[in-house]
Amino acid sequence: MKNLGWRQWLVVLAFVLVVSFTGFFAVRTVRRATYWRSHRDEPIRPWMSIGYISHSYHVPPHVLTEALGLPPQPDRRPIRAIAREQNRPVSEVIAILQDAIAQARSIPLRPPPGTQGKTHDPTQGPSP
């Protein structure tokens, strides 16, 4: 190895840099994967719709529509569009939804409007 020229040393340097770069991202990948294995919930983002949030957090959609004062119908809009319509910052809408989710998980759920008397298991996803 004593005869290495400057080009070869450049390749050695590049190799070391690339291995460190790969190691850094490998550690990040494993850390993210283990984090998500132990955390059930992902953060609510402005692109998400009520339908997606209800699917992701395993709460019936009516819990979320009620919290935002919306009619209990399927709504494809991202929550940033809902926030704009209601003249609120998205962060406020996210906070309302998080509260509603926390409440829905802590107390037995009321049946969705129009299905009085029927019980609903929140772990079974959206109610019919």
Added chain:
Amino acid sequence: MSITDQVLAALLLYGLPVLFGVILICSMGIPFPASLMLVAAGSFVQQGEMNLWSVIAVASMGAVLGDHVAYGLARWGGRRLVGRLSRRIGVEENLKRAETFSRRWSGTGIFLSRWLVTALGPWVNLTSGIARYPWQRFVLWDVLGQVLWVVLYVTLGYVFSDRVQALVEILGNLTWVVVGLIVAVILGWNLLGYVRFDNLQAN
């Protein structure tokens, strides 16, 4: 709001035309979160908001069309530019050698850069076009790789439909691990060559 949020919000509102447009633009080399779109589309398919076959067909068409625009521009515009430049600085021989190399290895490069190392896709389109890689073979590897990419990411989104944001973070990191590993193997191979050459000289 980040570009990712904007794109996903548009996908929710307008569906397939947004999917087609973003994947087309991304395949042409403009950095857009296309893999993320496919994962999200897979999740929306699972929730009954989008149709599986339409998503696969539209996304694959957008990707293949975008690759062809880049390949065509490089082949007819870029080639002339590179030819003129290489004549001026006297490296025409190198260009010919690059062409031969590309003909031998581009098939694998095109296929792998469609689904495994997607970050390299736009570069491979350009180099394939400039090196005049045969069009029929480009189509074959391109379609195979792109359909595999679309099916793979849509399936991931379908299976982990309630974890789109989490999955995207993991995949984003994993892509760089794959890119780094490939570059490390190439550089390591070169280093081994130097060591062998050194030993031969010593003997």
